Amino acid sequence: MSPYLRLFYNKWKHLLLIVAITYLCILYLPIFGAQQPLEVTDQSHHLLSAHQQNIQLTGRPEVVVKKSLEEYHGPIIPPSKLTNNQENEKPPESLNDGKFVFKMDPKGGGEPFYIEDIMTSMNTTLKERLTCKNQQNVKPKILLTWNAGHGMENLGGCRDWNCMVVNDKSKLNEADAVMIAFDDPSFKRRDSEQYTIYFSQESPMNAGWHMSQRRDFFNLSLGFRHDTAAASPYGYTVKLAPQSRKSPPLYDSLLVDKKTKGAAWFVSHCGTNSKRENIVAKLQEYFPVDIYGGCRKLKCPRNTPCEDALDTDYHFYIAFENSICKDYITEKLWNQGYRREIIPVVLKRSIVEPFVPPKSFIAVDDFSSIPELANYLKYLMSNKTAYGEFFNWRSDYRVVFLNGANHDALERPWGFCQVCRLMWESPRQRHIIEDFDQWWGRSCEHDGELARKILTGTVENKPALEVNNPNLRDRINNFNKNNP
Numbered sequence: 483m484s485p486y487l488r489l490f491y492n493k494w495k496h497l498l499l500i501v502a503i504t505y506l507c508i509l510y511l512p513i514f515g516a517q518q519p520l521e522v523t524d525q526s527h528h529l530l531s532a533h534q535q536n537i538q539l540t541g542r543p544e545v546v547v548k549k550s551l552e553e554y555h556g557p558i559i560p561p562s563k564l565t566n567n568q569e570n571e572k573p574p575e576s577l578n579d580g581k582f583v584f585k586m587d588p589k590g591g592g593e594p595f596y597i598e599d600i601m602t603s604m605n606t607t608l609k610e611r612l613t614c615k616n617q618q619n620v621k622p623k624i625l626l627t628w629n630a631g632h633g634m635e636n637l638g639g640c641r642d643w644n645c646m647v648v649n650d651k652s653k654l655n656e657a658d659a660v661m662i663a664f665d666d667p668s669f670k671r672r673d674s675e676q677y678t679i680y681f682s683q684e685s686p687m688n689a690g691w692h693m694s695q696r697r698d699f700f701n702l703s704l705g706f707r708h709d710t711a712a713a714s715p716y717g718y719t720v721k722l723a724p725q726s727r728k729s730p731p732l733y734d735s736l737l738v739d740k741k742t743k744g745a746a747w748f749v750s751h752c753g754t755n756s757k758r759e760n761i762v763a764k765l766q767e768y769f770p771v772d773i774y775g776g777c778r779k780l781k782c783p784r785n786t787p788c789e790d791a792l793d794t795d796y797h798f799y800i801a802f803e804n805s806i807c808k809d810y811i812t813e814k815l816w817n818q819g820y821r822r823e824i825i826p827v828v829l830k831r832s833i834v835e836p837f838v839p840p841k842s843f844i845a846v847d848d849f850s851s852i853p854e855l856a857n858y859l860k861y862l863m864s865n866k867t868a869y870g871e872f873f874n875w876r877s878d879y880r881v882v883f884l885n886g887a888n889h890d891a892l893e894r895p896w897g898f899c900q901v902c903r904l905m906w907e908s909p910r911q912r913h914i915i916e917d918f919d920q921w922w923g924r925s926c927e928h929d930g931e932l933a934r935k936i937l938t939g940t941v942e943n944k945p946a947l948e949v950n951n952p953n954l955r956d957r958i959n960n961f962n963k964n965n966p
């Protein structure tokens with residue numbers, strides 16, 4: 483066994499055992515009857531399960547996750563079974579003064595809302611993304627997942643588009659697209675009409691395999707990268723259409739005004755590629771940061787009420803990723819960072835800025851030193867008006883976290899649904915990821931590079947307008963003079 487696997491095994495053997503037993507029970511207990519296969523796929527193959535497992539486990543669990551995905555050979559549920567009771571599911575589209583507007587109706591509860599745009603670096607318009615040239619009553623388009631898991635439920639956001647996800651390799655010739663997660667020499671593209679799609683939800687640092695031999699091999703990538711038509715991020719930002727915009731109050735001032743604590747950091751990996759732990763350690767010298775997690779004294783298991791302290795106690799949420807890679811933003815920011823009454827702090831502005839609401843976060847690399855960052859955070863704690871300005875975006879924007887539990891309209895602009903849409907385009911659009919090794923394998927900063935620059939004050943930084951504003955500088959300086 484490799485050292486990683488052994489470490490992983492030692493740390494998580496009990497959990498693994500419980501998971502294995504639960505899995506077997508679900509699979510074989512007769513009381514679950516014929517519904518079982520769908521349950522199983524739902525539990526193990528939507529994108530989030532893999533995310534969550536990765537979040538909760540230490541080390542490099544993706545090996546394990548992917549192995550189980552690869553070994554999966556559950557039955558495929560025909561679309562007719564899935565569309566039962568779903569007649570009214572097709573989200574209506576409407577026009578607003580000639581502008582395309584889309585109604586999002588979250589299955590997981592909550593009011594429907596209308597959007598007019600989504601924040602992405604991809605240049606397809608919202609209307610293009612949400613318009614599929616599908617035909618009914620003909621053979622569905624087929625996405626074959628070669629060794630990348632997933633199943634029909636992943637098309638839940640676009641059941642009306644007539645596509646299928648299959649995992650039977652003998653369907654290679656019929657497939658319009660094939661998704662692969664690991665190199666497999668036995669896979670041969672049928673012809674140039676068939677899309678070959680790379681699947682990875684991990685950052686290139688942790689995905690392990692760079693496929694340097696596969697230059698110009700992939701057409702699309704299904705993962706967090708936005709610069710591919712099959713992008714499938716962990717969350718996204720929408721611009722609300724006028725009918726869904728909000729007026730103040732935009733945050734709960736009863737909660738926010740009672741906050742007393744500095745920042746919270748929830749962490750399971752103790753040491754990371756980004757060396758974010760070194761930045762947090764330095765920040766702690768100047769600013770109170772409570773650290774929760776596997777290798778720390780404070781504990782707060784995921785999805786338990788103690789997480790509410792993010793709404794009630796803490797002013798800032800440390801949302802540092804384990805690696806600094808192009809477009810790599812995980813649930814840390816999309817879920818805890820934006821779905822709480824809290825301001826997220828990220829490492830690098832340029833990575834998140836294209837995808838998140840304006841003035842919604844604090845970036846460490848805007849500051850020339852950690853003490854300067856600490857002063858700014860202390861100032862915001864002392865001035866609740868300035869603090870509250872970080873929620874102004876909520877009037878016009880909304881952040882959607884794709885938690886993978888509900889395959890609904892929120893997934894329609896992304897991932898599987900977009901592959902489905904592309905499979906129906908005629909003539910087939912050409913998409914090629916040129917020089918995959920460059921595109922994927924070289925899309926991360928070297929380990930600890932940013933942390934080193936931040937800690938030595940050598941970030942080539944163009945401080946954000948906000949922090950550089952002379953009036954604000956004076957205010958922060960005044961505040962710090964009076965509160966040494």
Ligand SMILES: *[C@@H]1O[C@H](CO)[C@@H](O)[C@H](O)[C@H]1NC(C)=O
Nearest residue numbers: 603604605606607610912913
């Ligand atoms: C999007 O960008 C690609 C490449 O830069 C270009 O070929 C394509 O025409 C653009 N599409 C739109 C809708 O602008």
Ligand SMILES: *[C@@H]1O[C@H](CO)[C@@H](O)[C@H](O)[C@H]1NC(C)=O
Nearest residue numbers: 865866867868869871957961
């Ligand atoms: C508090 O913040 C508000 C809004 O940014 C600003 O107008 C005000 O001058 C600040 N007050 C102090 C005492 O710095």
Ligand SMILES: *[C@@H]1O[C@H](CO)[C@@H](O)[C@H](O)[C@H]1NC(C)=O
Nearest residue numbers: 674675698701911912913914
């Ligand atoms: C897919 O990629 C291959 C290899 O680069 C290319 O030859 C083919 O034309 C592409 N097919 C489509 C449909 O984009």
